[in-house]
Amino acid sequence: MKAAFLTATGAPEAIQYGDVPDPQIDGDQVLIRTHTMSVNPIDTYVRSGVVAMDLPWPYFPGCDAAGVVEAIGANVKRFAVGDRVWTTNQGLLGRQGTFAEKIAVDEKWVFGLPDAVSFEDAAACALVGITAHLGLFREAQLQPGETVLVIGGSGGVGSMVVQMAAASGARVIATAGSDEKAEKVRGFGAEEVILYKTQSIAEQVRQFSERGVNVVWETRREPDFATAVDVMAERGRMVLMAGRDAQPPFPVGPFYVKECSLHGFVMFKATPFEMRAAAEELSRMMATGKVKANIGASFTLAEAAQAHALQESATLGQSDRLCGKIIVTSNPES
Structure with a gap:
């Protein structure tokens, strides 16, 4: 599969794009074929090493993603293959990130995505x-x-x-x-x-x-x-x-x-219970139109380095170029 990844922390240009092995899930995980991810300031801090965390190598940056369940572990109860889902709180505290065509995520960090909500909006709001x-x-x-x-x-x-x-x-x-x-x-x-x-x-x-x-x-x-x-x-x-x-x-x-x-x-220090309660309410608010995504820019997965550079310019450089969230799209058909 394709992924945006790091082999060491550094500037946005340290993000590479290319082929990596497909992830293997364990009994408690869900395999998600991603459609859309988003960029957050914390992603740039972890990528640069400013916020030091244990990272798997190669490391995929990104906390958020939305997509479709492609496989489930033996212990997964809440999801089935084909379900639309979204996730957050990835890429932190030793967990692998989301900037890849497929990601393996523990079920406790996965939430159902109502049909009325687009992948783009879910990733941007996560x-x-x-x-x-x-x-x-x-x-x-x-x-x-x-x-x-x-x-x-x-x-x-x-x-x-x-x-x-x-x-x-x-x-x-x-x-x-x-x-x-x-x-x-x-x-x-x-x-x-x-x-x-x-x-x-x-x-x-x-x-x-x-x-x-x-x-x-x-x-x-x-x-x-x-x-x-x-x-x-x-x-x-x-x-x-x-x-x-x-x-x-x-x-x-x-x-x-x-x-x-x-x-x-x-x-990211919220408990899985707190996270799920907030996530389910957020899904309802998105589905009923009470909350709408504020998308300021869009990039492809191959352009992950540019997406990080833009986020960093807004967060650290106080640039006015960005108003809202940056989303990154993968190729769900590949």
Whole structure:
């Protein structure tokens, strides 16, 4: 089969494309013929070695994929050959990644894909959708009628947070870097959009919500705790899922006087039970149109290195070239 793979960590150009042996499944695994994969910032960190993990060699990058079951192990109960499925949380903690025409995945990380949802949408929504669901409902325990501020509402995770929060009955305020991105964010369900390059986030939030916001979702690599605490309502919650090396100052006094709470989490540490509960709800939301994919660019599997370069330019270089998720398509007919 064809795959995009690494024989050592490095720059995007370290990704090779070529023939590799087909994977062999064990009793608990599902063999998936992939149709679509996606690229996440964590993929670039693992590929480059910035985030050190035990990796199988050759290593296929990628956490997400959607495709069709081609074979099942003897112990697999939930799936049959021919089922449409999607997966996430691969390529991490010693697991093989998804950038190949066929992948062997433990059943606990595989989820059914409704007929109404395309492979492209499922792959694009996978990791970011699970992240949004865990952060909003497991961590922040968002309730209908509350107000959410999403910093970075047009990005991969941010667009999922906006849509899920709006679908749950929350009022959503989000930031965007341009008029074009602001229009997209409004389409995701944000009632108000702040153009952060020319407008003060704190001042605009006060105009939109005098009592402040109940949840602040931060997507930037350098969190702004001063602004977050300033705009949070009493007992506000702040969610962090980025900024691995960040060490910004923190306004302790205003934070505890307001009885606020801070929730840091990484999606790939969720238990299989937590992951499956969030995944099944995400599948329902995609099937009913409550959540839609935010696809910003598409590449073929042979172009995996270019896909990684684009993701890296957006994540580390703060480039405006990307608005949404990068998807990568294989050749399911080969």
